[in-house]
Amino acid sequence: MANIRMTVNGRQVSGVCDDRTLLVHFIRENLGLTGTHVGCDTTQCGACVVDMDGQSVKSCSILAAQAAGSTITTIEGLAQNGDLHPVQEAFKAHHGLQCGFCTPGMVMTAVDMIRRHGGNLDEETVRAELEGNICRCTGYHNIVKAILAAAAEMGGSRQAAE
Amino acid sequence: MYQTNYHRASSVQEAVEMMSNVPEGKYLAGGMTLIPTMKQRLAAPSDLVDLRHITEMRGIMVDGRSVRIGAATTHEEVATSVEIRAVCPALCGLASHIGDPHVRHMGTIGGSIANNDPAADYPAAVLALDATIVTDRREITADDFFTGLFETALEDGEIITAIRFDAPATAAYQKFANPASRYAMTGVFVARRDNGEVRLAVTGAGSNGVFRHRGLEAALAANWSPDAVANVTVDASDLLSDLHASAAYRANLVRVMAKRAVAAA
Ligand SMILES: Cc1cc2nc3c(=O)[nH]c(=O)nc-3n(C[C@H](O)[C@H](O)[C@H](O)COP(=O)(O)OP(=O)(O)OC[C@H]3O[C@@H](n4cnc5c(N)ncnc54)[C@H](O)[C@@H]3O)c2cc1C
Numbered sequence A: 001m002a003n004i005r006m007t008v009n010g011r012q013v014s015g016v017c018d019d020r021t022l023l024v025h026f027i028r029e030n031l032g033l034t035g036t037h038v039g040c041d042t043t044q045c046g047a048c049v050v051d052m053d054g055q056s057v058k059s060c061s062i063l064a065a066q067a068a069g070s071t072i073t074t075i076e077g078l079a080q081n082g083d084l085h086p087v088q089e090a091f092k093a094h095h096g097l098q099c100g101f102c103t104p105g106m107v108m109t110a111v112d113m114i115r116r117h118g119g120n121l122d123e124e125t126v127r128a129e130l131e132g133n134i135c136r137c138t139g140y141h142n143i144v145k146a147i148l149a150a151a152a153e154m155g156g157s158r159q160a161a162e
Numbered sequence B: 001m002y003q004t005n006y007h008r009a010s011s012v013q014e015a016v017e018m019m020s021n022v023p024e025g026k027y028l029a030g031g032m033t034l035i036p037t038m039k040q041r042l043a044a045p046s047d048l049v050d051l052r053h054i055t056e057m058r059g060i061m062v063d064g065r066s067v068r069i070g071a072a073t074t075h076e077e078v079a080t081s082v083e084i085r086a087v088c089p090a091l092c093g094l095a096s097h098i099g100d101p102h103v104r105h106m107g108t109i110g111g112s113i114a115n116n117d118p119a120a121d122y123p124a125a126v127l128a129l130d131a132t133i134v135t136d137r138r139e140i141t142a143d144d145f146f147t148g149l150f151e152t153a154l155e156d157g158e159i160i161t162a163i164r165f166d167a168p169a170t171a172a173y174q175k176f177a178n179p180a181s182r183y184a185m186t187g188v189f190v191a192r193r194d195n196g197e198v199r200l201a202v203t204g205a206g207s208n209g210v211f212r213h214r215g216l217e218a219a220l221a222a223n224w225s226p227d228a229v230a231n232v233t234v235d236a237s238d239l240l241s242d243l244h245a246s247a248a249y250r251a252n253l254v255r256v257m258a259k260r261a262v263a264a265a
């Protein structure tokens, strides 16, 4: 058995699980944070994307034991004091979701994409960067629009803050 | 997934020791091949020895034109390395097209090479760049390292610690990606040295995994131009045939990717 300690959404957490337990199951079942989804068993859909130590990862393909000691942000950790994160706002404003199953992974992926590219994102880059995330509903178009809008807004607000 | 025992090593020596004390262990680097394989129950190691926290296995060093990449360096770190881009941008481009961003944040060069998937990208680069594979106990040339489908010269318990090569005068990689998986249906890495020597390695196409194509190498050494490829025959009898493409189709792709690679170099 593994004795896991990590920081999740700013909180120190711990739990006991099998060495083989996947990070996504630890997050959902031990921590009760069910926003992170499982959509496939082939590491291809991206519904499980979380941030680990500052980078997006597929939590269905990492053991909880591998992630021990790390700092994790899940979809539940994005909103601050009840205010949606700008990427969440943009998905809402641009109808970037229908059933919502892929959305937590899409939003976490978008946050990571904007972290790496800043306000310089263009449509082609966004589409290429969505390689690891599958959506059965939207046809991606409004997801791309939402990410571009959020990138512009966050790039803009960063400039305003400087 | 079957039960397994997880161990985290903090040095190469400790990892080798841990491995020697367990019945059927496997090293775990980024886990982007091994964990999905274990989830499918296609692998069932009794123990996993995690290499990701071994600092001596991480990082990139470029000294003049000689490049050393720690085996636990991620695809993302290679893709965005300013030092490598300055001497061998083709390798950054290759790394930036492996899988997706999340896979690139975890997957490592050492894991990719140790796994030697016949459709993986890095083996083509390592072979064409005439790289040296550094392990905990010896150095292996790329020509001796890849020995067949998912087969390498690594012994039981041997760890790749780094990949080393001298940057060529020019190089390029072109991959014809499977539209669904993005793995190479055929990928060609070509490298040309200052003395005119050319090495060209093909991934995704060989029924025995990655290979050098001597005919294309000779033609390009004689005439470094995309047109030089036109008169070379690529024998389809050693190539893979599967639901994605026939051997004849892949034979043509080898020439087309070689031509594009030379044009891009
Ligand atoms: C969705 C998806 C898409 C992908 N697309 C591509 C693609 O387009 N092109 C491509 O090339 N790859 C692709 N991959 C595979 C990816 O590049 C893997 O990261 C890589 O093949 C294995 O590296 P790893 O660090 O994850 O190794 P792991 O999965 O941890 O290990 C793989 C094997 O190597 C062994 N090993 C690992 N490190 C060492 C070491 N230092 N010394 C000795 N043995 C070691 C392990 O024991 C294991 O047997 C994809 C993977 C996924 C999940």
Ligand code: FES
Pocket (backbone or CB within 6 Å): A037, A038, A039, A040, A041, A042, A043, A044, A045, A046, A047, A048, A049, A058, A059, A060, A061
């Ligand atoms: S559940 Fe992780 S990629 Fe599909």
Ligand code: FES
Pocket (backbone or CB within 6 Å): A096, A097, A098, A099, A100, A101, A102, A103, A134, A135, A136, A137, A138
């Ligand atoms: S909104 Fe339904 S899967 Fe994307």
